[in-house]
Amino acid sequence: MMKKFGEVILLLLLLSFVPHAEVTRYSLPGKPALTRCRSPEKETFTCWWEPGSDGGLPTTYALYYRKENSEMVYECPDYHTAGKNSCFFNKNDTSIWVNYNITVVASNALGSTFSDPVDIDVVYIVKPNPPEKVAVTVMEDKGWPFLRVSWEPPHKADTRSGWITLIYELRVKLEGENEWEMHLAGQQKMFNIFSLRSGGRYLVQVRCKPDHGFWSEWSSASHIKVPDYFHRERSVWILITVFFAFIFLIVSWCIHINSHSLKHCILPPVPGPKIRGFDKQLLKNGKSEDIFSALVVSDFPPTSSSNYEDLLVEYLEVYIPEEQELILEESKDLQDGCLKPKGSTFDSDSGRGSCDSHTLLMDKCGEAKDDGRQTDQDGTQTGSEAQRQQAAWEQEALTYAHEDMISPDMSSGRVKTWPSVFSPLPQYSLSPLNQPSSLETAKQHCLSDSLFPPSSLSSYLTQPGQSTKEALRSSCSDFCSSNKQPLLLHPQPDARHQLQARSDVSISSISHKEAPAGLQLPTVRSTEYVEVHTVNEEDMVLLHPVPSGHSHGKGCLQTHQGEDYSKVNGVDKNNVLLLQREVMEEQVDMCPCENQDANGATESYCTSSAQKSIPCIHTALPVQEEKAVNGYVDTATMFPLPIH
Amino acid sequence: LSATVIQRSVWALLLWPSLLTVSMPLDCKEEQGSLSGCTSISQEKLLDRVIHHAELIYRVSEESCSLFEEMFLPFPLQLQSSQAGYACITKALPMPSSKSEIQQISDKWLLHSVLMLVQSWIEPLVYLQTTMDRYDHAPDMLLNKTKWVSDKLISLEQGVVVLIKKMLDEGMLATTYSEQGLFQSDVQPEMLESVMRDYTLLSCFKKDAHKMETFLKLLKCRQTDKYNCP
Numbered sequence: 001m002m003k004k005f006g007e008v009i010l011l012l013l014l015l016s017f018v019p020h021a022e023v024t025r026y027s028l029p030g031k032p033a034l035t036r037c038r039s040p041e042k043e044t045f046t047c048w049w050e051p052g053s054d055g056g057l058p059t060t061y062a063l064y065y066r067k068e069n070s071e072m073v074y075e076c077p078d079y080h081t082a083g084k085n086s087c088f089f090n091k092n093d094t095s096i097w098v099n100y101n102i103t104v105v106a107s108n109a110l111g112s113t114f115s116d117p118v119d120i121d122v123v124y125i126v127k128p129n130p131p132e133k134v135a136v137t138v139m140e141d142k143g144w145p146f147l148r149v150s151w152e153p154p155h156k157a158d159t160r161s162g163w164i165t166l167i168y169e170l171r172v173k174l175e176g177e178n179e180w181e182m183h184l185a186g187q188q189k190m191f192n193i194f195s196l197r198s199g200g201r202y203l204v205q206v207r208c209k210p211d212h213g214f215w216s217e218w219s220s221a222s223h224i225k226v227p228d229y230f231h232r233e234r235s236v237w238i239l240i241t242v243f244f245a246f247i248f249l250i251v252s253w254c255i256h257i258n259s260h261s262l263k264h265c266i267l268p269p270v271p272g273p274k275i276r277g278f279d280k281q282l283l284k285n286g287k288s289e290d291i292f293s294a295l296v297v298s299d300f301p302p303t304s305s306s307n308y309e310d311l312l313v314e315y316l317e318v319y320i321p322e323e324q325e326l327i328l329e330e331s332k333d334l335q336d337g338c339l340k341p342k343g344s345t346f347d348s349d350s351g352r353g354s355c356d357s358h359t360l361l362m363d364k365c366g367e368a369k370d371d372g373r374q375t376d377q378d379g380t381q382t383g384s385e386a387q388r389q390q391a392a393w394e395q396e397a398l399t400y401a402h403e404d405m406i407s408p409d410m411s412s413g414r415v416k417t418w419p420s421v422f423s424p425l426p427q428y429s430l431s432p433l434n435q436p437s438s439l440e441t442a443k444q445h446c447l448s449d450s451l452f453p454p455s456s457l458s459s460y461l462t463q464p465g466q467s468t469k470e471a472l473r474s475s476c477s478d479f480c481s482s483n484k485q486p487l488l489l490h491p492q493p494d495a496r497h498q499l500q501a502r503s504d505v506s507i508s509s510i511s512h513k514e515a516p517a518g519l520q521l522p523t524v525r526s527t528e529y530v531e532v533h534t535v536n537e538e539d540m541v542l543l544h545p546v547p548s549g550h551s552h553g554k555g556c557l558q559t560h561q562g563e564d565y566s567k568v569n570g571v572d573k574n575n576v577l578l579l580q581r582e583v584m585e586e587q588v589d590m591c592p593c594e595n596q597d598a599n600g601a602t603e604s605y606c607t608s609s610a611q612k613s614i615p616c617i618h619t620a621l622p623v624q625e626e627k628a629v630n631g632y633v634d635t636a637t638m639f640p641l642p643i644h
Numbered sequence: 645l646s647a648t649v650i651q652r653s654v655w656a657l658l659l660w661p662s663l664l665t666v667s668m669p670l671d672c673k674e675e676q677g678s679l680s681g682c683t684s685i686s687q688e689k690l691l692d693r694v695i696h697h698a699e700l701i702y703r704v705s706e707e708s709c710s711l712f713e714e715m716f717l718p719f720p721l722q723l724q725s726s727q728a729g730y731a732c733i734t735k736a737l738p739m740p741s742s743k744s745e746i747q748q749i750s751d752k753w754l755l756h757s758v759l760m761l762v763q764s765w766i767e768p769l770v771y772l773q774t775t776m777d778r779y780d781h782a783p784d785m786l787l788n789k790t791k792w793v794s795d796k797l798i799s800l801e802q803g804v805v806v807l808i809k810k811m812l813d814e815g816m817l818a819t820t821y822s823e824q825g826l827f828q829s830d831v832q833p834e835m836l837e838s839v840m841r842d843y844t845l846l847s848c849f850k851k852d853a854h855k856m857e858t859f860l861k862l863l864k865c866r867q868t869d870k871y872n873c874p
Binding site for chain 1: 699702703706731735739741742743744851854855858861862864865872873874
């Protein structure tokens with residue numbers, strides 16, 4: 001019992017020891033492996049291997065090789081020269097162009113393990129040593145530095161005899177940078193590096209390779225510092241700066257020279273109104289009389305015109321009913337809507353922008369007319385309304401025929417407008433509400449701000465009975481104040497010059513070329529027409545009464561019968577052309593000027609205006625007396641040229 | 645005696661054109677008053693040109709070999725290429741295999757070795773071209789390179805012959821082409837076998853080209869500096 005118990009205990013003890021005993025088991029060595037074989041000069045070579053596990057027992061390694069075409073196995077001649085786990089083949093043992101079959105064997109007490117065989121040919125495992133004696137120098141080429149790198153092949157490699165042919169490669173970089181710049185140098189032993197940074201520190205390395213092998217390691221870095229050629233770069237920049245400054249100066253000088261034309265190109269001048277004699281200061285002062293007096297041109301109406309043919313323009317008879325006159329009065333925009341006859345001389349003082357061209361003038365005046373309509377504070381008339389009224393007016397014109405206020409040809413009598421201004425208003429004609437005994441030529445001097453809109457005329461015509469002077473607003477077309485507007489009023493049934501001078505008409509224009517034939521006035525006994533004869537040299541409009549009228553050929557209109565609104569009373573401060581209603585007996589003497597005028601031979605207007613202009617405005621009656629009953633209107637006095 | 649004389653004269657007569665074809669371009673008299681008027685090349689320059697030729701041939705053959713390896717050779721076989729049953733055709737030629745051995749060889753023998761190598765590779769390269777054409781997807785570059793190498797080898801041979809004549813004063817006949825090659829066979833080989841054989845051919849040629857180049861360079865060294873060269 002005790003024995004058995006003891007055996008069991010012993011067995012247990014033995015079993016407990018067994019695990020400990022297994023720790024120290026021995027085994028075969030692990031399989032070694034040849035890692036690489038290298039030959040530095042194609043005359044010797046070395047092979048290294050990696051041992052496997054040693055299996056716990058001391059292990060020895062042996063290298064065996066076999067050359068091709070031979071079954072002889074040789075062992076490594078030298079295990080020590082090249083270090084641990086290596087085999088060195090010296091010159092005598094090295095054959096080139098011959099395949100070696102190399103195997104490493106690891107052996108320990110238990111056995112040996114063979115590695116996998118490796119075939120090598122020495123020619124293909126050449127890895128030379130790095131090039132030696134790498135020298136870097138700074139050299140100059142026309143002031144620009146460059147690096148010259150020179151080296152020598154590794155001393156072991158026999159390149160001199162041609163046994164090995166090496167090609168070289170070098171690399172350069174600035175200190176502190178990461179990018180290398182590679183250069184392949186071929187078989188030469190010298191190389192130049194250009195494009196250097198001035199003052200930079202460079203690192204240079206060289207390596208080599210046979211034409212059938214591996215690259216060598218890089219040689220140790222050579223440091224080189226490039227001298228500063230900063231001043232050269234600086235001089236270039238200075239040159240460039242000077243050059244550009246020079247160009248800049250030239251350009252700015254050119255711009256300065258041409259500044260005016262450039263300004264005209266870029267910022268064309270905006271034309272503004274200009275009226276000769278108009279003084280803004282006076283306007284600010286608020287004395288309208290002064291202003292208006294200043295505007296009166298001494299030599300208006302044109303009494304002497306060297307070339308009054310130029311002043312002959314077509315006429316326009318414009319009607320403005322009461323409402324429209326209001327509108328027109330308050331239109332203040334058209335300050336420069338001026339009529340200019342064709343070919344008339346322009347005043348240099350005038351607002352060129354609007355008066356420079358006929359078309360422009362037309363547009364301007366047309367705009368002004370529209371503006372006048374639109375700025376109508378009464379808002380009674382609209383454009384469409386005007387049109388309707390115009391149409392209505394034309395119809396009315398026909399109806400007026402029996403009233404003998406309207407010439408039979410009125411409707412057709414397209415009163416020719418001022419070509420420059422009134423072409424859109426060709427169909428105006430004057431409805432003779434009154435005997436147009438008085439020349440309404442003065443109307444040409446009406447300085448209302450706007451032109452006669454057709455509507456105004458038409459609406460006016462619808463009210464034939466309207467006779468108040470106030471109703472008759474002298475909404476007349478604007479004239480350039482400086483302009484001498486010839487007004488040709490030919491009431492006579494002249495083929496060439498036809499006029500229908502209406503008493504209420506502020507402007508009548510008749511194309512002296514075209515014949516508004518049929519404006520036969522003789523039938524209208526009560527209507528007296530004034531005919532503008534000519535415009536003499538002094539830019540004076542010479543008028544003479546219609547033959548049917550008074551025989552007074554002096555330019556004084558005859559007396560008229562009935563209500564006659566042919567006389568322009570004046571222009572009130574609202575630019576309303578005040579027509580006076582005259583009765584037969586009224587002999588409005590409009591010839592006072594003539595009396596003044598010593599020249600009786602000619603039918604001329606009084607050109608003196610300055611002294612009489614102002615009083616004309618204020619009252620109608622005084623004006624009435626002043627003005628010639630003959631129908632001539634001293635436009636100069638009647639209508640000073642105010643501008644609202 | 646008369647029979648041998650007649651025989652030799654007949655041989656001379658028969659071989660007369662071939663002599664001309666070989667020697668005519670070389671028959672430029674270097675002495676003054678040459679009849680042909682062609683300018684002869686100096687020995688050094690000729691040697692340089694021959695060396696240059698050999699270098700180029702080696703480089704192109706190396707490229708061709710690596711191309712072929714990439715295209716056709718499965719990776720495992722690359723390691724065993726030398727173990728394959730295909731030995732180099734020039735195995736039989738006695739060649740020096742180390743620098744020390746070369747040092748012991750004379751110039752004449754060096755030149756003759758080169759010539760032997762060149763001449764033994766002319767036909768196999770021609771054969772290689774035909775086999776390469778049979779491959780389905782052989783790249784044009786590979787075909788062009790092998791063609792180029794084959795052509796250049798012929799001119800290299802001519803150069804070496806001239807060189808031998810100049811240096812060694814020996815007249816030799818160039819290799820004559822024969823349409824029938826050693827490698828022609830009617831049986832279409834198996835693809836893998838063909839690939840292996842061709843690869844072996846290329847790699848062996850590459851090695852031999854390197855041999856030629858090295859021999860010629862050593863020869864040049866010996867011309868300039870007899871004592872320090874191997």
